[in-house]
Amino acid sequence: MASAATDLYTSVVNAGRKQTGPRSAQPDQPDKVVTVEPKSADEIAAVLTDPERYPTPVRPSGSGSSTTRAAKVASGTRMDMTRLNQVLGMTKRTVTVQAGMRLRELDDYLAEDGFELTGACADRDRTIGGVISSPTLGVQSDPDVRQFSASVVSLTLINGRGRKVEVTQRTQDLLSLVRTSYGLLGVIYSATLSIQPRVATTMRSSKVDFDEFVRLLPEIAEQQMAMHATCYPFRDRVYLEQRLQDGCSNDNEAAMLPWRLKDWASTTVLPKVAEQSGKFKRLVLAEEVINCAWLFPVSRFAAALQTYRKYCVRHYRETRFRCDLPADVWFIGEDKSSLLSPCFDEPAFALNIRSTRRDGWDDFVLGFGEFATHFHGTPVFNQTPSFRPAYARRIYGERLHRFRAMRQKLDPEDRLLNQYFAEHLG
Ligand SMILES: Cc1cc2nc3c(=O)[nH]c(=O)nc-3n(C[C@H](O)[C@H](O)[C@H](O)COP(=O)(O)OP(=O)(O)OC[C@H]3O[C@@H](n4cnc5c(N)ncnc54)[C@H](O)[C@@H]3O)c2cc1C
Incomplete structure (x- = not known):
């Protein structure tokens, strides 16, 4: 074990030399972060049981797409899991x-x-x-x-x-x-x-305006559709995308999105383009994109989406900031398979705003969060920057309480607890 632990100590990373994730919206300023890349279960155990060499907190990270400080440490140990790939x-x-x-x-x-x-x-x-x-x-x-x-x-x-x-x-x-x-x-x-x-699948897409999309929402929720929408608030345009297993691609199938939409086209390519110029201008790299997701109860989502659109227009008028990428919407059915599931009690629509512009983003996200809480939105701990911890405690309620109790039991020394989760879990 000792020699394995020695192998583990792959690098000591100082502030600014290496980022813990490419899409950090709120980067900590690391004093001293040890980065370790374990290659076996024993090596993970060796890190966790050696706080001298691998300082607390230890935070595992995957591809690093979280946009909050969930997987980050200001000083401590970052455990890069990507070498464990067999x-x-x-x-x-x-x-x-x-x-x-x-x-x-x-x-x-x-x-x-x-x-x-x-x-x-x-x-x-x-x-x-x-x-x-x-x-x-x-x-x-x-x-x-x-x-x-x-x-x-x-x-x-x-x-x-x-x-x-x-x-x-x-x-x-x-x-x-x-x-x-x-x-x-x-x-x-x-x-x-x-x-x-x-299973072979067919992708179908169509475009509607916001009003029409809002009218379709109850049907989407009722039929529990695997639906993804891309929303352009400044152009009043929503691209709908539905995935169908082959054999269900007939327009008369109950599982199909309406039927009232005349222009369904089978395609897998939606525009990944900037909205800012109003033109389909350029493709963007995933690494450049920052995002913020909130989940809304089905009953509130129509109003939340229309308010979002108005908020975008008003905010742009006042500050000249707007997201240069379209927002995503997904429908997610009720899911009790995990205690901290954000749709544990009821189905939800997720609204994920995205941008490559960082100047002005933080203020925009703050305002977005304000109206999201007004519509009973649920934040998620790794993809919703800038929500109030007290609000999350209210939304997750007793489940968060149980989770916290179990966390303390399994990790009594708080080896895995970083500052962010200490603040947000309470
Ligand atoms: C409604 C909704 C839908 C989403 N749908 C998608 C989607 O379709 N596609 C998509 O790419 N993303 C989606 N996301 C984003 C998603 O939450 C994650 O950001 C992404 O899947 C995390 O993968 P990652 O490898 O980048 O993990 P990271 O961002 O590196 O880590 C995520 C969290 O997992 C922990 N972690 C990582 N590895 C381990 C491990 N081995 N053991 C224990 N903990 C670990 C980290 O500490 C961190 O807390 C969605 C988010 C929301 C809210």
């Missing part, structure tokens, strides 16, 4: 992988045998550990998998005391705690995920 086993129903594996690598591996994950994710650069540990909605083909983490059958966790814990469906309560636990109960070393034979 497939450990596969059956006809499951695949077991190390947590640092990228979805892209796993998708390709499964495709060779004609399989796919039941819970997919739109961005294939993410790591398995990251998408399990945070709310990640995907392009699911299994109606029971609302968030990626619901497709986890079992996993191996190294808790804050460096002990290996096998979490399986026999320990449902623990499994529900560990899904969407932001790396606060331990570091996920490996996960077993459900898979299925590949």
Whole structure:
């Protein structure tokens, strides 16, 4: 173990030399951060049990897409999980992988045998550990998998005391705690995920204005549609995208979006372009994009979306700032598979605003948060910058209380607790 621990000590990173994530909206100014890249479960345990060499807090990170300080440390240890990227086993129903594996690598591996994950994710650069540990909605083909983490059958966790814990469906309560636990109960070393034979799908898209989109919302919610929309508030334009399993692509199918939309076209390409100029101008790189997501109850979303549009216009008039990328909307069905699920009690629409412009972004996000709370929005801890901790405690209520109690039990020395979570979990 000692020599493994020596190998672990790959680098000491000083402030500014290396970023912990490419899309940080609120970067901490690190004093001294040790970055470690474990290559085995024992190495993870060695880090967690050696606070002298690997200072507290220890924060695991995947592809680093979180836009809050969830996976960041001002001083402490950053555990980069991406070297743990091996497939450990596969059956006809499951695949077991190390947590640092990228979805892209796993998708390709499964495709060779004609399989796919039941819970997919739109961005294939993410790591398995990251998408399990945070709310990640995907392009699911299994109606029971609302968030990626619901497709986890079992996993191996190294808790804050460096002990290996096998979490399986026999320990449902623990499994529900560990899904969407932001790396606060331990570091996920490996996960077993459900898979299925590949299903061919057809993408269909259409464009409507905001009023028409709002009119469609009840139907989308009622039919629990796998729907994604891209919203351009300044152009009063919404591109709708629906994924259908092959065999359901007939317009008369009940699962189809209406039918009243005359211009459905089969396409997989939506414009990833800047809105600012009003022209379809340029493609942007994922690394440049900052974002902020809130989830809204179905009953409030129509009003929230219209208010969002008005807010964009007013804010631009007053400050000349506007997001230069369109916002995303997804429908997410009720999901009780994890204790900190943001749609635990009811289905929700997620509204994710995005921009590459950073000057003025923080103020815009603050205002966005104000009206989001007015419409009973739910923040998520790694993708909603600038929400008030007291508000999150009210929204997550008793569940957050239970989570906090279990966190203290599994990590009594607070090895995994950074300043951000100390403030936001209370
Ligand atoms: C409604 C909604 C839908 C979303 N849908 C998508 C989507 O379709 N596609 C998409 O790409 N993103 C989506 N996101 C963003 C998503 O929340 C995550 O940002 C992303 O999936 C995290 O992956 P990552 O590898 O970048 O993890 P990181 O950002 O690196 O980490 C995320 C969290 O997980 C912890 N963590 C990372 N690895 C481990 C590990 N091995 N063990 C324990 N903890 C760990 C980190 O400490 C951190 O708290 C969505 C967010 C919301 C709110």
